[in-house]
Amino acid sequence: MFASKLVCTKCGEEYSSACGVYKCRKCGSPLDVRYHYEDIAEVIQDNDPWFREHPHMWKYWMFLPVSNLRKVVTLNEGGTRLYRVKRLEEKLGISMLYVKNEGENPTGAFKDRGSSVEITKALEFHARRVIVASTGNMAASISAYGAKAGLDVTIVVPEGTPEGKLLQARMYGAKVEVFGKTYDEALAEAERRATEEGYYLTGNYHFRVEGQKTTGFEIIDQLHFKVPDWIIVPIGAGTHLRAIWKGLKEFQRVGLIDELPRIAGVQIEGYDAIVRAWETGKPVERITEKVPTIASAIAVKKPVDGENVIRAVRESDGHLGTVTNEETLKAGMLLGREGLFVEPSSATALALARKMREEGIIESGDSVVVVATGHGLKDTDTWNRVIQS
Ligand SMILES: [Zn+2]
Numbered sequence: 166m167f168a169s170k171l172v173c174t175k176c177g178e179e180y181s182s183a184c185g186v187y188k189c190r191k192c193g194s195p196l197d198v199r200y201h202y203e204d205i206a207e208v209i210q211d212n213d214p215w216f217r218e219h220p221h222m223w224k225y226w227m228f229l230p231v232s233n234l235r236k237v238v239t240l241n242e243g244g245t246r247l248y249r250v251k252r253l254e255e256k257l258g259i260s261m262l263y264v265k266n267e268g269e270n271p272t273g274a275f276k277d278r279g280s281s282v283e284i285t286k287a288l289e290f291h292a293r294r295v296i297v298a299s300t301g302n303m304a305a306s307i308s309a310y311g312a313k314a315g316l317d318v319t320i321v322v323p324e325g326t327p328e329g330k331l332l333q334a335r336m337y338g339a340k341v342e343v344f345g346k347t348y349d350e351a352l353a354e355a356e357r358r359a360t361e362e363g364y365y366l367t368g369n370y371h372f373r374v375e376g377q378k379t380t381g382f383e384i385i386d387q388l389h390f391k392v393p394d395w396i397i398v399p400i401g402a403g404t405h406l407r408a409i410w411k412g413l414k415e416f417q418r419v420g421l422i423d424e425l426p427r428i429a430g431v432q433i434e435g436y437d438a439i440v441r442a443w444e445t446g447k448p449v450e451r452i453t454e455k456v457p458t459i460a461s462a463i464a465v466k467k468p469v470d471g472e473n474v475i476r477a478v479r480e481s482d483g484h485l486g487t488v489t490n491e492e493t494l495k496a497g498m499l500l501g502r503e504g505l506f507v508e509p510s511s512a513t514a515l516a517l518a519r520k521m522r523e524e525g526i527i528e529s530g531d532s533v534v535v536v537a538t539g540h541g542l543k544d545t546d547t548w549n550r551v552i553q554s
Contacts, residue, residue: 166182166230166231166232167200167201167202167204167205167227167228168182168198168199168200168230169182169199169200169201170182170198170199171184171186171196171197171198171199171371172196172197172199173189173191173192173194173195173196173197174194174195174196174197174472174473175189175192175194175195175472176189176191176192176194178190178191178192180196182198182199182230185290187356187359187366187370187371188370194472195369195370195371195374195469195470195473196370196371197371197374197411198230198371198372198374198375200227200228200415202415202418202419205227205228205419206418206419206420208227209227209419209420209421210420219244220244220382220383220386220387221241221243221244221383222242222243222244222278222281222376222379222383223237223239223243224382224386225379225382228375228378228379228382228412228415229282229375229376229379230282230286230372230375231282231285231286231289232289233289236285236288236289237281237285238281238284238285238288238310238313238314239281239313240271240272240277240281240309240310240313241271242270242271242277242278242280242281242376243270243277243278243379243380243383244383245265245266245267245268245269245270245383246266246269247263247264247265247266247383247384247387247388247534248263248264248266248503248505249261249262249263250262250263250264250500250503250505252502252503253499253500253503253515256499257518257519257522258522258529259518259522259527259529259531259533260529260530260531260532261393261531261532261533262518262532262533262535263384263388263393263532263533263534263535264500264503264505264515264534264535264537265380265383265384265534265535265536265537266505266507266537267380267511267536267537267538267539268506268507268508268511268537268538268539268540268541268543269540271309272302272305272306272309272333273302273305273539273540273542273543274302274305274306274462274508274538274539274540274543275377275380275405275536275538275539276302276303276305276306276307277306277309277310278376278377278379278380279306279372279373279374279375279376279377279404279408280303280306280307280309280310280367280373280376281310281376282372282373282375282376283307283310283367283370283372283373283376284307284310284311284313284314284316284367285314286372287311287314287316287365287367288314288316290365292316292364292365293316293317294316294317294318294319294363294364294365295307295311295316295317295318295319295364295365295366295367296318296319296320296321296355296358296359296364296365296366296367297318297319297320297321297355297366297367297368298320298321298322298348298351298352298354298355298356298368299320299321299322299368300322300323300326300330300331300348300351300461301330301461301462301543302462302539302543303368304320304322304330304331304333304334304339305333305334305337307320307334307339307367308320308333308334308335308337308338308339309333309337311337311339312337312338312339316365317340318334318337318338318339318340319339319340319341319342319358319364320334320339320340320341320342321342321343321344321351321352321354321355321358322341322342322343322344322351323343323344323345323346323347323348323350323351324343324345324346325346326343329546348465348466349466349467352368355368369402369404369469369470373404373408374404374407374408374411375408376408377404377405377408377409378408378409378411378412378415379412380405380408380409380412380536381396381408381409381410381412381413381416382412382416384396384534385413385416385421385422388532388534390421390422392422392423392424392425392426393426393532393533393534394426394427394527394528394531394532394533395426395427395428395429395483395518395521395527395531395532395533395534396409396426396427396428396429396533396534396536397428397429397430397431397514397515397517397518397521397533397534397535397536398428398429398430398431398514398536399430399431399432399460399463399510399511399513399514399536399538400430400431400432400439400463400465400468400474401462401463401464401465401468401510402465402468402469402470403430403439403468403469403470403471403473403474404469404470405536405538406428406430406470406474406477406478407470407473407474407477409428409536410428410477410480410481411477413425413426425481426481426534427481427482427483427484428477428478428481428483429478429483429484429485429486429517429521430474430478430483430484430485430486431485431486431487431488431513431514431516431517432463432485432486432487432488432513433458433459433460433463433464433487433488433490433493433510433513434456434458434487434488434489434490435452435454435456435457435458435464436452436456436458436460436463436464436465436466437452437487438450438451438452438465438466438467438468438471439468439471439474439475439485440485440486440487442471442475443475443478443485448472449467449468449471449472449475450467451466451467452466452467453466457490458490459490459493459494459509459547460490460493460509460510460513461509461510461544462508462509462510462538462539462543462544463510463513484521484526486517486520486521488513488516488517488520492516492519492520493509493512493513493516494509494512494547494551495516496512496513496514496515496516496519497509497511497512497515497541497548497551498551499515500512500515500537501541505537506540506541506542507537507538507539507540507541508538508539508540508541508543508544509544509547509548510538510539511536511537511538511539512537514535514536514537515535515537518533518535
């Protein structure tokens with residue numbers, strides 16, 4: 166394993182990579198996994214078979230914090246296709262436009278990359294029971310990987326969570342427990358039980374980041390190590406965008422790429438805590454209003470990786486924007502006409518690409534990759550209403 170240590174993203178406090186901590190004990194901020202990058206560079210350098218290998222998540226094992234590759238818990242996550250969408254290129258006036266279709270993952274969402282790493286780590290730490298607070302895609306994903314590993318999985322959800330969203334988790338055999346009125350209360354309960362009752366805590370923590378960064382690795386690999394001008398990512402907690410940016414910098418550090426793309430993040434109207442902070446220069450504040458949304462998977466009031474997203478966007482000279490429900494639904498319909506059925510939250514990335522092109526932020530000669538995070542069958546209610554209206 167090339168992982169060397171854990172470092173706090175805010176105060177810089179360091180921890181051993183074998184430490185079971187899930188956030189900084191000093192300041193409560195997210196942690197980052199660091200590696201011996203010179204050793205990774207040596208493994209990759211002039212390694213022709215490695216370069217020829219088809220892109221898939223565990224091809225990048227040297228960038229993942231796993232002690233024993235034979236003990237990886239996998240359902241064949243990653244290796245999702247990158248689609249060039251030529252009719253949309255013409256419609257939007259962008260010379261190269263691609264969709265990274267994360268809905269092709271085993272449970273239908275990008276979360277499976279992170280879950281594979283998190284559940285593998287749970288086994289390394291000799292856990293028997295894992296816990297996660299979630300109302301949707303994360304719950305389904307952790308439940309599937311927990312089942313594969315033979316672990317007991319408990320999902321903590323707030324009151325009023327629609328049963329439909331928990332169906333997948335129940336099918337994978339997870340125990341669903343209702344606690345509190347909001348996601349934040351459910352999360353606090355999951356963290357309390359991890360600390361006091363010995364559950365292994367999963368969710369938007371540093372080991373998940375490591376799995377999620379492989380979305381970025383695959384995009385670069387699938388473009389034959391040519392870096393696109395833009396990568397556009399939907400933001401819920403912000404962990405996926407933070408992870409993709411971390412991975413790209415690691416690719417640069419070991420000499421796989423010379424330059425970096427610009428990163429854009431998109432939030433749905435009413436849940437734009439990060440965009441507000443970006444525009445005002447203030448810290449990321451919790452959204453207090455309750456606004457109806459079609460993009461429930463990214464309707465997060467206090468994104469845990471908000472500050473890390475802003476840092477990534479600033480470093481990459483990127484962009485942050487908000488799109489409306491209507492713009493998102495239109496973008497989803499356009500993707501459907503390309504043969505790609507995505508959940509509403511995923512369509513936000515194309516909606517923002519369209520806006521950025523209209524505003525001249527994306528230029529006509531640019532190459533753009535939009536990340537579609539989940540399959541359309543994840544949220545058929547919303548699309549049914551659109552089709553019927
Ligand atoms: Zn700290």
